[in-house]
Amino acid sequence: MKRSYECDLSAFWEAVASDYDVVADQFPARYARAVDLVCAVGSAATRNGGVFIDLGCGTGRALARVVSASPSSRGVGVDASAGMLRLAKERLSQQETSHAALLLQYDVASPGLVDAVTRHLRSFCRVPRVVAVAVAFVGHDLSPSKRTMLLKSAARLLDTEGVLVVADLFSPDGEGETRLAALRELDEVSRCLDATDSGRLSAAASIWTDHYRTHSFDWTVDSVMGLLRQQGLEQTRKIFFAGQVGVVTAARR
C-alpha cells in the first residue's frame, strides 16, 4: 500500500476545500476536541498579546478562534491551498478581529517558510513575538523529510517563551490499525452525508475515504518528540483520544 505522501495531495485539498468544514464537522468528537485543545493552548499563550501561527491552517478554524479570544493577539495562517485560504479569509472577515490575522499561501514544508513568514510578520506587527505555533492535521500526509522540515521551521519560528502544539492522526499502535480506524470513521461520515440530499458533500467525503482506502500513514508521537528535542523543545503535555488522534505540546527547556 502506498504512503499518503507518495501522491500529490494538492489537487485533493483543492477538491475538498469548499466542503471541508461541513465534512469535518461530521468527524467523531475526538477531532473537535483536538482542535479545541489547539485553540485553548493558542488562546492561553496569547492572552497577553503575541503572535499565534497556524501552519496548515485550512479554513482558519483554529486561527479565527484564537485571535478572537485574545484581543491583543495577532494571528498568521499558512496554507498551500488557495481554496482553503479563501474560506479562511471569509471566516475571518465575519469577525471584528479580522485585521488581527494574516493569511499566507505557502508550502509549510518548504525550506523558505521561516523567512517568508518572518518577512510578512514584520509588515504586520512591529516587534513580532511568536508565542504559539500550531501544526494541526497536516503532518501525517507529509513525507518524513517534509515533516522534519515542518517541525524544524515551527521550532525556529517560536519565541523562547513560546509553545508548540502538534495535533494529528498518529500511529501509536501500528499504522495499519490507525488507518483502518480512520477509514471506518470516514465511511461513517460518508454514510451520514449520503443521508443528506447533497451529492456534492458526499462526493467530498468519498474523496477522503478513497484516499485512506488506498494510502497509509505512519507518523508517530515518538518521532515528533525526538525531532522537537533536537530543536531544544521538550514535551509538556501529551493527550490521546481513542489512541489515534493525539495532541502534543512542547516548549523550550
Ligand SMILES: C[S@@+](CC[C@H](N)C(=O)[O-])C[C@H]1O[C@@H](n2cnc3c(N)ncnc32)[C@H](O)[C@@H]1O
Ligand atoms: C486536514 S486539513 C487541516 C486544516 C486545519 N489545520 C484543521 O485542523 O482544520 C490539512 C491542511 O493542510 C494543508 N496542507 C497540506 N500540505 C501542505 C503543505 N505542504 N503546505 C501548506 N499547507 C498544506 C491543506 O491544504 C489543508 O488545508
